Amino acid sequence: EVQLVESGGDLLQPGGSLRLSCAASGFTFSNYWMHWVRQAPGKGLVWVSSITNDGSGTNYADFVKGRFTISRDNAKNTLYLQMNSLRAEDTAVYYCVRDLDPSSSSGYWGQGTLVTVSS
Amino acid sequence: AIQMTQSPSSLSASVGDRVTITCRASQDIRYDLGWYQQKPGKVPKLLIYATSGLQSGVPSRFSGSGSGTDFTLTISSLQPEDFATYYCLQDYNYPPTFGQGTKLEIK
Numbered sequence: 382e383v384q385l386v387e388s389g390g391d392l393l394q395p396g397g398s399l400r401l402s403c404a405a406s407g408f409t410f411s412n413y414w415m416h417w418v419r420q421a422p423g424k425g426l427v428w429v430s431s432i433t434n435d436g437s438g439t440n441y442a443d444f445v446k447g448r449f450t451i452s453r454d455n456a457k458n459t460l461y462l463q464m465n466s467l468r469a470e471d472t473a474v475y476y477c478v479r480d481l482d483p484s485s486s487s488g489y490w491g492q493g494t495l496v497t498v499s500s
Numbered sequence: 501a502i503q504m505t506q507s508p509s510s511l512s513a514s515v516g517d518r519v520t521i522t523c524r525a526s527q528d529i530r531y532d533l534g535w536y537q538q539k540p541g542k543v544p545k546l547l548i549y550a551t552s553g554l555q556s557g558v559p560s561r562f563s564g565s566g567s568g569t570d571f572t573l574t575i576s577s578l579q580p581e582d583f584a585t586y587y588c589l590q591d592y593n594y595p596p597t598f599g600q601g602t603k604l605e606i607k
Contacts, residue, residue: 416596426536426544426587428596440594476543481596483534483589484550490543 383407385477385491392497397467403460403477403491411435411455416481417462419473420493427473430462431481445471467498502526504588506599512607517578521602523571523588532592535564535573538601539584547586548573580606 389401403415417429430451431440439451450463460477477491503526513519523533535548546555548564551571561576575582583606588599 425601426538426589426598428598431594431596442595481589482532482591483596484532486546486549486553486555488534488546488549492543 383479383489385479385489387475387477387491387494390475390494390496392499393467394500395468395498397498398463398465399467399496401462401464401475401477401494401496403462405458405460405477405479408479408489410453410458413479413487414481415451415453415460416478417451417460418476418478418481418490419471420476421470421473424473428481429475432460464496467496469498469500472496472498501595502529502590502593502597504590504597504599506586506588506602508602509600510603510605512605513578514607515578515580519575519578519604521573521586521604523566523573523599525569525571525590525592527593528568529590529592531567532590533564533566533571534589535562536587536589537582537584538587544587578604 384406386404416431419429432451436453448466452461474493476493479489480487505524507522531551533551536544538544547558552564563574585601585603587601
């Protein structure tokens with residue numbers, strides 16, 4: 382059974398840092414691009430970042446570029462999102478997603494982890 | 501970035517109704533479009549991939565169509581469990597972009 386389990390969400394102050402993790406199981410992790418998508422309270426879905434299956438390539442939304450870093454450890458079947466210089470507007474549920482390609486039927490989402498940035 | 505515009509933003513309908521939600525891309529995305537359903541407090545669920553492919557386990561009352569810039573999601577006969585928010589998604593060009601969502605409510 383495919384599983385994506387996010388962890389690391391927390392309440393922290395503006396300017397703080399946090400690392401999210403996403404533990405994958407039930408599939409060959411190293412075969413898939415992975416993504417982070419977020420959803421602010423009461424708002425829509427927004428793509429944050431992507432990483433290629435071997436970790437050699439990354440992409441970021443403009444609003445996190447230079448502050449967030451996506452990475453993966455294929456030996457540990459784990460995806461990460463290092464979040465620095467956090468702002469109130471980064472408050473959201475962060476979802477780990479396997480294969481966000483809308484032309485593919487193999488997409489799978491984790492349950493999400495809540496990050497709250499507030500003073 | 502390609503903008504995805506859904507219409508309507510909200511919709512009231514009754515059980516048994518036929519409902520159509522539209523998603524318009526700001527440029528040609530061929531067939532590279534998917535549709536998600538999200539219920540409150542739940543994870544988005546993929547309904548349709550590649551414009552018209554029905555994801556495994558999704559009821560056949562859901563269907564998708566379109567190409568280029570104009571796409572539709574149709575629910576042929578609304579069921580109580582279909583009241584949710586629906587999002588379209590493209591990644592023909594990076595960054596991937598979602599529509600703003602269509603909230604389907606009970607009339």
